[in-house]
Amino acid sequence: MSDMDQHDNRxxxxxxxxxxxxxxxxxxxxxxxxxxxxxxxxxxxxxENMEAQKEEDRDEGELVKNVKPHLQQAEKILNETNGAIRGADPDNRLSSKAKRNMQDHKATPEEQRLAEALKVLVQEVGGTIEWAKDKLDSFPKAKRDLGPLLDALSQPLTQIIGGVGLLLAGVLNLVGKLLQGLGLDGLLKGILGATGLDKIYEGLGLDKWLKM
Structure with missing residues (x-):
């Protein structure tokens, strides 16, 4: 029996x-x-298409027109996802800030599947937000219009990760390890910092990977 199994007193x-x-x-x-x-x-x-164009051919207004609806659509999807996660809360864990489920235990196959799904979400959405912000530094006019939309998109992403983290704490440890393998764990650490979950995890001794 591993240490984690011994601690699982659910x-x-x-x-x-x-x-x-x-x-x-x-x-x-x-x-x-x-x-x-x-x-x-x-x-x-x-x-990328914008970057590939000659400087004199670049139309930042066109870039905004092309990218803006996609960012708005992604934000809408994530807001709905966040609502669904909060609706899945079985015993008011989110509102009561229940700590019972914060115990560390051996990850179940279901939790591993959830961690994998969250890894993809952070990698795709979080990764795209960071990547786009970086790229848009070269396009100040487009950045002025798209920057706030990228920030808006990161809000439901943060809430989703935070919600899952409060519902099933151990899952974020798995996500952290999966992202670490891709060199993307900084994204998750930033999200946890934004939600204050890093402090909660620290208090519960679940923050080992955060210090890596």
Missing amino acids: TEQEKETDRKLAERLSGIIEDANAQCTPICNKIRKHI
Whole structure:
């Protein structure tokens, strides 16, 4: 029996509740990924096309026109996803800030699936936001219009990660490790810092990977 197993003092009913919750959340996040990944690819493509043009041919107004609806669409999807996650809260964990589920335990297959889905979400949406902000430094006019939309898109992403983190804490440890393998764990650390979850995790001793 591993150390993690020994610490898992959830009742069978609690384990089943967590298992079903992880399964439900996985479906919600996977659905968001299926919708957002192609949108993120389009955003990147438009910016890359702009970069590939000669400087005198670049039309920043055209770039804004092309990218803006995609950012708005992605934000709408993530807002709906965030609502669905909050609707999946089985015993008011989010409102009661219940800490029972913050215990560390061996990840279940359902939690691993959820972590994988969240990794994709952070990688695709969070990664695209950071990438686009960086690229738009070269296009100040477009950045003026698109920068606030990128910030707006990051808000529901942060809330989604924060919501899952409060519902099933151990999952974010898995996500952190998955992203670390891709060199993208900084994205998640930034999100946790923005939600204040890093402090909660620290208090519960679940912040090992945050210090890596």
